[in-house]
Amino acid sequence: MIFTEGVCPICRGKLILSTEKQQTTCYGCGGKVSIPEVMKIIEEETIVKIMNKEEYCGELNEVLERFPSMLQVADGVASFQKDTYESAFQSYYHKHYKNYLAIDRLYAASEDKEGFLKRLVCQLVETEKMHLAQQEKSEREQRMIYDNVLLSVYMLPAMLHYKGQAMTNLCSAIVERWKEAFPKYQISANPYEKIISGFRKKLCYITTAVCESLGKDDNCYELTILRDYRDNYLRSTKEGEALVDAYYDIAPSIVKRINKSENSSEIYHGIYDKYLKPCIKLLESQKLEECKVLYTDMVFGLEKKFLLQQA
Numbered sequence: 001m002i003f004t005e006g007v008c009p010i011c012r013g014k015l016i017l018s019t020e021k022q023q024t025t026c027y028g029c030g031g032k033v034s035i036p037e038v039m040k041i042i043e044e045e046t047i048v049k050i051m052n053k054e055e056y057c058g059e060l061n062e063v064l065e066r067f068p069s070m071l072q073v074a075d076g077v078a079s080f081q082k083d084t085y086e087s088a089f090q091s092y093y094h095k096h097y098k099n100y101l102a103i104d105r106l107y108a109a110s111e112d113k114e115g116f117l118k119r120l121v122c123q124l125v126e127t128e129k130m131h132l133a134q135q136e137k138s139e140r141e142q143r144m145i146y147d148n149v150l151l152s153v154y155m156l157p158a159m160l161h162y163k164g165q166a167m168t169n170l171c172s173a174i175v176e177r178w179k180e181a182f183p184k185y186q187i188s189a190n191p192y193e194k195i196i197s198g199f200r201k202k203l204c205y206i207t208t209a210v211c212e213s214l215g216k217d218d219n220c221y222e223l224t225i226l227r228d229y230r231d232n233y234l235r236s237t238k239e240g241e242a243l244v245d246a247y248y249d250i251a252p253s254i255v256k257r258i259n260k261s262e263n264s265s266e267i268y269h270g271i272y273d274k275y276l277k278p279c280i281k282l283l284e285s286q287k288l289e290e291c292k293v294l295y296t297d298m299v300f301g302l303e304k305k306f307l308l309q310q311a
Contacts, residue, residue: 005017009093009097031090059105059106063103080153080219088154089158100167104164104165120173132144141284146224148228161191214269225280226276253306253307
């Protein structure tokens with residue numbers, strides 16, 4: 001039996017492969033790995049390809065054409081849930097792995113590496129502008145929020161997960177240009193591991209309970225925009241991070257107290273009218289700091305009412 005070394009396409013951990021088998025298990029991440037697929041990747045990565053100008057331009061044009069499609073995710077925002085995100089992310093990562101290889105090859109071969117990254121980012125942003133222009137005015141806001149989420153939890157984390165030569169700089173360039181093109185929206189490039197750890201903290205207790213009481217889905221517009229605000233704005237500062245952590249500490253107990261009340265539905269409707277609905281209007285108007293004040297009032301106001309006064 002012949003053995004060789006390879007790299008897991010899921011976690012980039014080291015693999016020992018038997019060339020006589022079709023599948024193995026990565027002991028780093030526990031994922032099932034196709035050995036023929038890994039052997040093909042080894043072949044692609046170890047072949048030193050000296051590109052002439054024609055070859056470089058041909059591959060560059062192919063990558064530029066494919067790059068904006070990396071913002072498309074099967075099942076979209078609906079897959080960003082605790083029970084489905086991990087498998088959805090792995091599927092997304094596998095699907096675009098060859099794109100990461102191609103980007104790294106072109107980056108290594110580019111004389112103007114910064115210029116190469118700018119072309120990729122420009123293609124992504126201009127495609128997004130084109131798609132928005134094709135939407136009805138009333139639909140543009142929701143499209144933008146959804147694309148922000150997909151960019152923040154799939155496209156950028158997957159590129160960072162690849163750990164190639166170009167990816168950190170490419171992610172930084174995307175964040176910078178996206179903010180310039182769409183200043184109303186805040187995005188950040190977070191590692192996949194950080195997002196997974198957030199799910200382990202059970203996200204959005206109170207807001208989820210409120211929306212469920214109103215018959216809204218877990219991926220409804222309200223929860224999507226509030227989660228995006230929490231992860232990409234509040235968590236970008238130490239003060240905001242502390243506020244989110246305080247929310248995680250007290251929110252489960254608040255929800256339990258409310259659920260025990262005979263008028264729980266009425267209480268949740270009141271929270272929606274007093275806090276969540278105004279918060280969403282502030283976010284739609286890009287009044288991010290005003291929203292933080294109201295968010296803070298909600299967290300500590302509900303703590304005082306349902307925990308401290310009933311202790």
